[in-house]
Amino acid sequence: xxxxLCNFWVDHGHSVAALTFEAxxxxxxxxxxxxxxxxxxxxxxxSKTLKSIIGxxxxxxxxxxxxxxxxxxxxxxxxxxxANVVALWSALGLGVPVIISERNQPDRxxxxxxxxxxxxxxxxxxxxxxxxxxxxxxWAKERFRVPVEVLPNPVRLQDACTQPLSEENTPKRVIAVxxxxxxxxxxxLIRAFANMVARHPDWSLAIYxxxxxxxxxxxxxxxxxxxxxxxxxxxxxxxxxxxxxxDLFVLPSRFEGYPNALIEALAAGCPVVTTDxxxxxxxILVRGRYGLLxxxxxxxxxxxxxxxxxxxxSLRAHYAARAREAVLELDVAIVGRRWLDLLTSVTxx
Numbered sequence: 027x028x029x030x031l032c033n034f035w036v037d038h039g040h041s042v043a044a045l046t047f048e049a050x051x052x053x054x055x056x057x058x059x060x061x062x063x064x065x066x067x068x069x070x071x072x073s074k075t076l077k078s079i080i081g082x083x084x085x086x087x088x089x090x091x092x093x094x095x096x097x098x099x100x101x102x103x104x105x106x107x108x109a110n111v112v113a114l115w116s117a118l119g120l121g122v123p124v125i126i127s128e129r130n131q132p133d134r135x136x137x138x139x140x141x142x143x144x145x146x147x148x149x150x151x152x153x154x155x156x157x158x159x160x161x162x163x164x165w166a167k168e169r170f171r172v173p174v175e176v177l178p179n180p181v182r183l184q185d186a187c188t189q190p191l192s193e194e195n196t197p198k199r200v201i202a203v204x205x206x207x208x209x210x211x212x213x214x215l216i217r218a219f220a221n222m223v224a225r226h227p228d229w230s231l232a233i234y235x236x237x238x239x240x241x242x243x244x245x246x247x248x249x250x251x252x253x254x255x256x257x258x259x260x261x262x263x264x265x266x267x268x269x270x271x272x273d274l275f276v277l278p279s280r281f282e283g284y285p286n287a288l289i290e291a292l293a294a295g296c297p298v299v300t301t302d303x304x305x306x307x308x309x310i311l312v313r314g315r316y317g318l319l320x321x322x323x324x325x326x327x328x329x330x331x332x333x334x335x336x337x338x339x340s341l342r343a344h345y346a347a348r349a350r351e352a353v354l355e356l357d358v359a360i361v362g363r364r365w366l367d368l369l370t371s372v373t374x375x
Contacts (some may be wrong), residue, residue, distance in 0.1 A: 027179050028105050034362035090116040101369050111144045114151045123153035123372040130283035131304050132165050153372040157375050160282035160304045165237045175368055179284045180361035181293045181353055198229045198273040203287035204239030211278035218328035220250040226336050231256045269294035279303050292353045297345035299331045316352035
């Protein structure tokens with residue numbers, strides 16, 4: 027999302043610098059325009075110990091503050107909770123407004139007490155908080171006396187590839203996309219697919235993404251004897267073609283913020299099945315108008331939803347025909363302009 031927005035802003039005549047915690051030379055999954063200055067600080071958290079986390083964040087503060095002094099920006103935009111906190115304290119006293127953004131469920135599992143406390147004391151320093159749903163806006167307004175703006179994730183509608191769904195009696199593919207982490211629910215998806223795989227011998231499942239749960243998911247696939255039917259594809263830089271070649275997209279998440287993979291699939295005209303989990307899935311699909319919603323945390327419910335879609339070509343065609351309608355207002359030209367309006371408002375305040 028940051029890459030899409032940075033590219034949009036530089037196309038509209040603004041000078042943009044992208045500052046990341048990655049090591050110099052780290053592979054960029056999302057390509058940045060060559061006019062954007064990219065600075066990589068090599069300060070990723072590689073250890074979970076308290077000493078290491080404190081040390082890493084102190085280095086982040088020092089390196090980011092030095093970069094801000096050198097760049098002299100008019101405004102700073104931070105993405106994700108940790109980056110929000112670091113950006114706010116790095117910019118303290120520099121006279122530069124900082125817009126922070128929550129990109130996930132704010133009360134999600136795994137966000138420990140220390141991070142919650144740091145967020146609580148840091149966010150009041152922001153010029154504005156960007157969230158992606160009205161529900162999260164309510165959460166933010168209850169806790170912070172800071173302007174809150176609801177801005178959904180953008181998608182590149184004009185670049186999305188679409189193609190007709192596969193004909194009957196030909197091999198078909200379900201795809202899922204996301205980090206291989208507990209939040210995304212791929213363990214539930216594998217169980218669900220295993221439950222009804224015998225009913226659909228012409229279907230396969232491909233999961234795109236990388237993460238800490240790869241080995242556990244590989245073991246789960248092998249335990250079901252489905253290595254020929256389920257594949258973990260890793261990271262793919264050309265996802266437009268993947269979406270265009272899919273017969274069905276599934277999002278099995280336990281919780282979400284504003285899922286990029288879902289809006290990309292809709293932009294490509296994919297029929298979708300997604301869990302009605304905490305987050306924006308039901309909002310994006312307008313309570314099932316643009317895709318099939320199933321209860322979260324249930325492999326059986328997910329299997330039932332997949333079975334229904336995989337068994338009914340006319341239902342898939344129905345949702346595919348309406349998919350792009352769900353994301354018309356999310357085009358980067360619209361969302362990027364709304365971001366520019368917000369940047370202008372905080373710099374002129």
